Amino acid sequence: MPETERRTSKEFFIFAKVISRDEDMTKRIQLTAPNQIQATIQLPSSKSICNRALIIRALAQSHAPIENLSDCDDTRVMVKALQEMKPVIDIMAAGTAMRFLTAYLSVTEGSHLITGTERMKQRPIRILVDALRSLGAQIEYAGNEGFPPLKITGTELTQSEISLPGNVSSQYISALLMIGPVLKKGLRLTLTGEIISRPYIDLTLQLMNRNGADAGWTGPNILEVKPQPYQPTPYYIESDWSAASYWYAFAALTPRATLRLPDLYQDSLQGDARVAELFSRLGVSTTYHEKYVELTRTSACVEELTNDFTNQPDLAQTFVVTCALLGIRFRFSGLQSLKIKETDRMAALIKEMKKLGYLLREEAGSVLIWDGERCEPDACPAIDTYEDHRMAMAFAPACFKFKGLQINEPQVVSKSYPDFWKDLQTAGFQITEA
Ligand SMILES: O=C(O)C1=C[C@@H](OP(=O)(O)O)[C@@H](O)[C@H](O)C1
Ligand SMILES: C=C(OP(=O)(O)O)C(=O)O
Structure with missing residues (x-):
């Protein structure tokens, strides 16, 4: 039987x-x-690839098909956030969604509050917020300093060079890299301290470059992204x-x-x-x-x-x-x-x-x-x-x-x-x- x-x-x-x-x-x-x-x-399918593909496609303002998107919570919240762009965006427990959307909303027109589960409100985000602010972003803490929820008002980011620690979460670095191609002068990141979760940074670079960007390591701890727009290509995850x-x-x-x-x-x-x-x-x-x-x-x-x-x-x-x-x-x-x-x-x-x-x-x-x-x-x-x-x-x-x-x-x-x-x-x- x-x-x-x-x-x-x-x-x-x-x-x-x-x-x-x-x-x-x-x-x-x-x-x-x-x-x-x-x-x-x-x-x-890999939620790490799905959530990068979704952000890149949104930044490219494209509708290129993404095949084999996962139906897991972390990807569903990302799809919903980008489709609806509601004033309050709840990404539940998805770390990638919280970090990638924080950078995305910083360069996207409109004001949004981004929040998540109680645990998400205890997961640090100060390093990313500080980095985005020094590029010119308008971000306020809506709860505890250093943690979500965040109130973000999209604006043009005028700066292009920042330095940030690489030893807390690579998701901050991936979030910044992905907005690089849409910044006027591109982006140059200097990472301080040990670089953790490095394959996730490389994954971001590979997916960006597959989609027409020009991004990469230019030194052991330096990342550069040219101000060259994305050209999304369809692919299977x-x-x-x-x-x-x-x-x-x-x-x-x-x-x-x-x-x-x-x-x-x-x-x-x-x-x-x-x-x-x-x-x-x-x-x-x-x-x-x-x-x-x-x-x-x-x-x-x-x-x-x-x-x-x-x-x-x-x-x-x-x-x-x-x-x-x-x-x-x-x-x-x-x-x-x-x-x-x-x-x-x-x-x-x-x-x-x-x-x-x-x-x-x-x-x-x-x-x-x-x-x-x-x-x-x-x-x-x-x-x-x-x-x-x-x-x-x-x-x-x-x-x-x-x-x-x-x-x-x-x-x-x-x-x-x-x-x-x-x-x-x-x-x-x-x-x-x-
Ligand atoms: O960028 C990504 O897709 C991820 C990076 C890693 O996080 P950290 O960089 O915070 O270690 C990993 O733990 C997480 O599941 C997914
Ligand atoms: C750490 C994880 O996810 P995130 O940080 O994206 O919430 C994970 O999936 O193990």
């Missing part, structure tokens, strides 16, 4: 509720893992490598796994494509085909893993959970930006991993260490997700080790991967309401 027909109607009901995004959502689900996985999973990381984790933890993930490429624009190389050390091999990648479980696995996540911060949660479950000791550095994401991810990881019996150590606000130290796990672990999609998705693979693992507020996945639970069911996982 096909996998789908074997599901009970109760499971279907729960699944429908989980993905419905309405008020009456399932508060907690219970996961049961299959013995093996053999599936083809169409991942959502590739699948999300960050979302792929959860399937690598499933593959690493299942005794037998063969997974096909369409629209992922070896020469991807996304920095998180590095997940393939990292997982080869955890016993998952990747074969690149023309239109998909195939993941296969092999046996070889390292005993410990040291890695710097400065360039791939969104992969950190996947590796913390997967390594511990595989018994691989780790030392992960470059995690400083995790504290200002959807939740304080360092604190959330330490707390939730303890429920599974793993004692992690934090060092200097930027390193997480697991040296094999264990405690008694909760009898029936229920993982809190802290309004963070990646907490739900990164902990889901723990159901291979903890039968009947529970995940609280599972609908959080809609921020980047609305069909996550549905795809799990396709791959043979059982999901019931707990």
Whole structure:
């Protein structure tokens, strides 16, 4: 009997509720893992690429088609904001939407208030606001200084050279770069301090240049954008490598796994494509085909893993959970930006991993260490997700080790991967309401 027909109607009901995004959502689900996985999973497209493509198209005042836009929350809020341009724009929990739109509204006619969730109002934006103000932007804080909401009145930005820290969020830099081509004198950014999440800056440059801009690095910490208008070209948005990381984790933890993930490429624009190389050390091999990648479980696995996540911060949660479950000791550095994401991810990881019996150590606000130290796990672990999609998705693979693992507020996945639970069911996982 096909996998789908074997599901009970109760499971279907729960699944429908989980993905419905309405008020009456399932508060907690219970996961049961299959013995093996053999599936083809169409991942959502990259929200990082979608949100850049949308801003670039808007700045070009173009209607060029963007194929394979994600229907995740972060992209939906961006589409809605740009389509409606209402006086009050609520971008919910989308960091890219908040940062990219702040720059976009600064050069777009009209006055707007841009706001988001309570957590968004705690995510810093002063560096971007200061940079835009010194280019000539009119931005006021409508709540706490340094944080959203912001009141922005579009105006012509007359300056072109600024310096800003590169060590807090690359999204500030991407936001500034993308408005560069429409500024009279272009833009010259000097980045101070360590440059974090650098592949996301390179992703911005590549997408800008594909769309007719002339932007690039002109020194180790200097970025320049010519005042040359965009010429948008239609393109198909590739699948999300960050979302792929959860399937690598499933593959690493299942005794037998063969997974096909369409629209992922070896020469991807996304920095998180590095997940393939990292997982080869955890016993998952990747074969690149023309239109998909195939993941296969092999046996070889390292005993410990040291890695710097400065360039791939969104992969950190996947590796913390997967390594511990595989018994691989780790030392992960470059995690400083995790504290200002959807939740304080360092604190959330330490707390939730303890429920599974793993004692992690934090060092200097930027390193997480697991040296094999264990405690008694909760009898029936229920993982809190802290309004963070990646907490739900990164902990889901723990159901291979903890039968009947529970995940609280599972609908959080809609921020980047609305069909996550549905795809799990396709791959043979059982999901019931707990
Ligand atoms: O530019 C982007 O699309 C992103 C940049 C990263 O943020 P930081 O630059 O704040 O680390 C990343 O964590 C986020 O999910 C997406
Ligand atoms: C950090 C993330 O997103 P953002 O900063 O865009 O809200 C993420 O998706 O993990």
